[in-house]
């Protein structure tokens with residue numbers, strides 16, 4: 447798996463990317479955003495567990511992880527155990543929490559790579575204890591697992607309902623091979639316009655913390671806040687925050703900007719590969735979904751839905767060429783798309799085309815692509831495919 451720069455084709459050797467389509471990640475922006483959010487929620491950078499799952503929200507997981515740690519992040523969070531293993535193999539030594547549900551056969555990998563587990567039921571907690579005891583019996587080496595216990599306050603995804611939370615915590619505290627590093631939950635509605643929708647789930651977790659009293663180790667940390675919660679409601683920050691999206695400088699939508707001072711860290715560029723003049727009425731791309739309304743000039747750009755530039759944006763997408771916003775016309779193809787430069791527009795082969803980012807005075811944001819596609823910025827970012835090489839800006 448390539449997470450940063452080399453371009454892999456199936457199992458072939460990595461080859462140098464020669465195509466002009468690339469994603470540029472700005473580590474200085476990532477560092478800035480981490481400090482900004484740490485200050486906003488009053489925990490400082492050390493209170494931020496930076497979420498780098500799904501290839502660092504498309505930015506390149508390793509580059510993102512290194513930038514956040516350089517800015518003082520207290521640790522990292524990933525979605526799956528494999529992502530944590532990748533970070534360890536690259537030599538990262540910080541705490542790494544795996545947010546996803548635990549599967550039994552993964553337990554030895556968690557131990558080998560010192561990854562923190564999310565334990566989401568008493569059954570799974572006992573499974574971990576038994577598995578550790580079995581490993582110890584086999585070779586006589588003592589084993590301990592660092593775990594975060596997951597409480598479901600709002601989401602109905604993984605975790606024990608808050609009502610059963612006290613019993614769950616008690617079971618786990620009684621399992622001596624488990625080191626309880628945290629107890630956490632997740633908001634379902636942190637990004638909804640009405641921020642009071644965080645009140646009830648927050649109160650459920652706080653009530654559990656009061657009930658737990660001194661039954662848990664002193665170093666156990668409580669957390670619930672994602673980006674939107676950390677930025678909008680510093681009272682949800684508790685001992686740690688787990689932001690992703692805002693650390694990358696991406697807001698929830700063009701209208702809902704919870705941390706407007708955050709700087710976008712991703713630039714997605716390509717280049718003009720063909721220029722032509724078409725006559726009025728000429729049909730463009732598959733299905734001739736667009737016809738030239740007059741004699742006009744088109745540029746072809748080597749990027750498409752096979753790179754994660756969604757086909758569903760057909761008819762709405764725009765790109766920047768020579769500092770001007772130009773419409774993408776006709777169906778977006780797998781590897782290519784066409785842009786209308788207008789009757790008097792010019793572009794030369796090799797001219798930079800900006801899909802996301804600024805050029806001159808104009809700027810296109812991930813939030814704009816999400817709006818054109820009718821989705822959320824998260825899906826645009828994580829959809830940028832592996833065949834687009836990532837570069838450091």
Ligand SMILES: *Cc1c(COP(=O)(O)O)cnc(C)c1O
Nearest residue numbers: 497545632672673688689690691
């Ligand atoms: C992805 C994820 C986050 C980060 O969410 P953002 O909205 O990107 O800040 C935090 N916690 C959990 C459990 C997650 O799965």
